[in-house]
Each structure stands twice: as C-alpha cells, then as structure tokens.
Amino acid sequence: MTPDDLKALIDTYGTDLAKWPHDQRVAAALFRERSELAQDLFVKAEAFTALLKSPEPALPPQRRQTLVDSIMDRLDRGDAGEAGETSDDLPPPLSPRRRGGLGALLVGVIAGALVASALGGLDAGPRTSAAAELVFLDGGRLTVG
Numbered sequence: 001m002t003p004d005d006l007k008a009l010i011d012t013y014g015t016d017l018a019k020w021p022h023d024q025r026v027a028a029a030l031f032r033e034r035s036e037l038a039q040d041l042f043v044k045a046e047a048f049t050a051l052l053k054s055p056e057p058a059l060p061p062q063r064r065q066t067l068v069d070s071i072m073d074r075l076d077r078g079d080a081g082e083a084g085e086t087s088d089d090l091p092p093p094l095s096p097r098r099r100g101g102l103g104a105l106l107v108g109v110i111a112g113a114l115v116a117s118a119l120g121g122l123d124a125g126p127r128t129s130a131a132a133e134l135v136f137l138d139g140g141r142l143t144v145g
Contacts (some may be wrong), residue, residue, distance in 0.1 A: 001031045006038055010045045
C-alpha cells in the first residue's frame with residue numbers, strides 16, 4: 001500500500017478501520033504500524049473529522065454578529081446585488097400590494113390545475129374516480145370529485 005492509496009482510502013472510508021473492506025483494513029493497519037507517514041495521515045484525518053463535527057461556529061460570535069449586521073444593512077439599503085452589480089442594475093423590489101397580487105395569482109393557478117386534474121379536463125385518457133379538496137386561507141373549502 002502506498003501513501004496515496006492510504007489517503008484515498010481514508011478519504012473514502014474515514015479513519016475508523018472497522019468501516020473499511022476487510023482486505024484493505026488489514027493492509028492499512030499494517031502500513032499504519034510501520035510507517036510514520038501513515039500515522040501522520042491518520043492523525044491529520046482524525047483532526048479534520050473532529051473539526052467538522054465540532055459544534056462551534058466558524059466565526060467568533062462578535063465577528064458573526066458584525067457580518068449579519070452588515071448584510072442586513074445592505075438589504076435595508078437595497079444594494080445587496082451579486083458581485084459586480086450595483087443597486088441600479090437590480091429591479092426595484094415589489095410593493096406589498098404587487099406581492100399579494102402575485103401570491104393570489106399563484107394560488108389561483110395551483111387551484112385551477114388541481115381542479116382540472118381532479119375533473120380529468122387535462123387528460124384525454126380513461127377517467128378514474130378522483131377527489132380533491134382545496135382549503136382556502138379564509139378557511140373555506142372546495143371539494144371536487
């Protein structure tokens with residue numbers, strides 16, 4: 001077994017030899033016993049695994065809060081475009097009235113598709129018995145089928 005083979009196996013199966021295929025497990029265990037390089041590969045991989053499993057945030061709390069505040073400030077100012085974009089390149093945000101209208105349109109389209117599907121209006125094949133119930137935001141219900 002070469003160091004490259006061992007690294008590929010560690011990347012694939014992790015450092016717990018019990019999870020490795022038997023023949024490769026035996027070879028890796030022997031290589032680990034006899035090679036400082038192999039031992040070093042296992043130590044580094046175990047440290048990396050421990051880092052990935054650590055519950056600590058990657059940023060210190062104060063730096064994290066500063067970053068969040070910076071992002072929120074940019075959103076409030078309306079200049080949160082992608083790299084290279086300026087706020088002039090972005091379309092204006094939708095007004096609450098237009099967002100509500102688009103939401104109602106989307107609900108209407110979905111409701112229409114459900115009703116048409118339940119009635120078999122979009123399918124020229126044999127009809128089967130189907131039932132559908134729509135529940136509206138105001139609590140009203142529509143049952144078809």
